Amino acid sequence: MNIVLLGAPGAGKGTQASMLEERFGLAHISTGDIFRANIKGGTPIGKVAKSYIDAGKLVPDEVTCDIVKGRLCEEDVKGGYMLDGFPRNLFQAQELDKFAHIDLCINIDVDINLLMDRICGRRVCSCGESYHVTTLNGATTCKKCGSPLYQRDDDNPETVGKRLDTYFKETQPLVDYYKKQGKLFTVKSGKQPPSEVFAVIAAELGKRVGK
Numbered sequence: 001m002n003i004v005l006l007g008a009p010g011a012g013k014g015t016q017a018s019m020l021e022e023r024f025g026l027a028h029i030s031t032g033d034i035f036r037a038n039i040k041g042g043t044p045i046g047k048v049a050k051s052y053i054d055a056g057k058l059v060p061d062e063v064t065c066d067i068v069k070g071r072l073c074e075e076d077v078k079g080g081y082m083l084d085g086f087p088r089n090l091f092q093a094q095e096l097d098k099f100a101h102i103d104l105c106i107n108i109d110v111d112i113n114l115l116m117d118r119i120c121g122r123r124v125c126s127c128g129e130s131y132h133v134t135t136l137n138g139a140t141t142c143k144k145c146g147s148p149l150y151q152r153d154d155d156n157p158e159t160v161g162k163r164l165d166t167y168f169k170e171t172q173p174l175v176d177y178y179k180k181q182g183k184l185f186t187v188k189s190g191k192q193p194p195s196e197v198f199a200v201i202a203a204e205l206g207k208r209v210g211k
């Protein structure tokens with residue numbers, strides 16, 4: 001099963017993807033994580049991506065589509081995958097349909113008023129786990145792997161404002177794109193814990209893949 005995870009920044013796509021990876025064995029492909037790894041490694045892609053990410057803008061489509069196209073040729077995606085953060089506009093969605101077959105789009109729908117606080121309070125680990133300061137009780141290391149937690153450079157109020165604008169202008173129209181294709185499953189995520197959102201998604205996926 002090949003899945004697109006859709007949702008605003010802070011909707012919990014990464015958190016759900018980690019849980020789904022564990023339960024259903026689907027490869028988790030996050031374009032944001034790929035860009036951050038390239039920035040850390042000082043690669044040419046990282047150098048291009050950094051200025052866009054810092055400005056809360058989308059990295060150019062050609063760069064992003066090429067990365068995803070290459071990633072989908074790797075061995076671990078053969079048993080199914082989840083795209084987290086791709087596609088992010090109509091062009092990317094149309095390109096994706098040319099080089100991949102998507103079975104399902106899971107749209108995590110969150111009240112916009114919750115997003116700013118969620119993202120600015122987010123602390124992440126290099127292993128992919130993410131937390132909110134209010135639930136960390138002062139802890140500074142990851143409960144899963146023990147590595148130090150940090151705040152992403154783009155998780156500050158100014159950049160988050162721009163990322164949310166970009167989401168509403170460019171990415172949200174994809175809800176309709178996948179609805180028209182008959183592939184949309186929307187889960188409403190409010191203040192309930194991620195485990196409850198996961199239960200809804202896992203029940204739906206379970207029906208489709210028989211797990």
Ligand code: AMP
Nearest residue numbers: 031032052053057058059064085086088
């Ligand atoms: P994320 O980790 O998904 O929040 O992505 C962080 C940043 O990476 C975004 O704000 C964009 O600047 C960039 N990015 C991630 N995915 C894409 C994409 N599909 N297209 C363009 N830029 C992207």
